[in-house]
Amino acid sequence: MDRRNFISTTILATAATAATAAAAVTGDHLPAATAAGEGGVAMGVEAGEPRSRRWIEQRWLVDNIIQANGIDWDQPRSFYWMVACGVEAGGDFAIIRNRVKKYADASPSFEWTARRREAKAKAPNRRAP
Secondary structure (H helix, E strand, C coil), X not given: CCHHHHHHHXXXXXXXXXXXXXXXXXXXXXXXXXXXXHHHCHHHCCCCCCCCHHHHHHHHHHHXXXXXXXXXXXXXXXXXXXXXXXXXXXXXXXHHXXXXXXXXXXXXXXXXXXXXXXXXXXXXXXXCC
16 A cells, blocks of 8 residues: 555544544534535545555465465465365365465456355255255
8 A cells, every 4th residue: 555545544534533522512513525525535545455566566476386286385275274164165166276376366367266165065966865
């Protein structure tokens, strides 16, 4: 996050808090846009998540490490997540490990696998009694 943006956010938050406290003491009501900042955005923070310039500029490093070493490049997370998901999750996590070639691939791979598992769980059992 940019320091200037953070400092201006803090100043706006302090001003909004002071204005809200003054309104509470005097019994006045502030319009929603004024209380939340311009355009109704809370404390002047723009829509979306904060962005770290360093993360954006150096993401290629993480992508290269994941491509070279796989999704478990720093510690075997997928293996202990697999244990929590049960025995049948082994194949799913193997698929995820094969599909993830860069950081941006991780979330879609997990989402695809979760949708597949959910559809499998909701499907009627076709075994004969």
